[in-house]
Amino acid sequence: MTSLFLIPSQIPNPSRPQGYMYKLREDIYNFVDSFVKLVYVMMKFFGEANRLKMLKTVLITVKSVLQKDHDTKKTQFLVLPYHRFFAILFQEVTAEPMPYEKLLPILKVFCHVYHLLQPNYLPGFTYAWLELISQRHFLNK
Secondary structure, eight states, rough: OOOHHHGGGGGOOOOOOTTHHHHHHHHHHHHHHHHHHOOOOOOHHHHHHHHHHHHHHHHHHHHHHHHHHHHHHGGGGGOHHHHHHHHHHHHTEEEETHHHHHHHHHHHHHHHHHTTTTTTTTTHHHHHHHHHTTTTHHHOO
C-alpha cells in the first residue's frame, strides 16, 4: 500500500508545458479518488468488526508515506494528493447516516492522525492540515 500511494507524488517535473498544472491536478485527483474508492469498498467488504482497524491501518500508512515524502522532498513536496486523500476519505466514511456510537471511533481515528500531522512536525503540510481540521464535514461531526 505504501508504494501504491507514492505513485502520484512521483510524477516527473518536465519543463512544464502550457496547461501542465491542470493536467497534473487532474491525474492526481483521478488516482486519489480511485484509491479512496478502493479503500472504502474494502472497508465495506471487511464488515463491521474489522472496518475501524482497516481505517486506522490505511490512515497511519498514508501518514507515514506523507511524512517520508515531506522529509525527502522538502521544498518540492506536493501537498495536493495527501490533502485530497484525507478530505475525500473522511467524506466517504461519514457519508452514510450512523448513530453517534459508531461515528465516535471513526472521528477518534481521524483526530489521532490529524494530531500526528500537525504543523509542528510537518510544516509543509500546514495549510492543508488547517483546511482539513476546519472542514465543515469534520467540524459538524
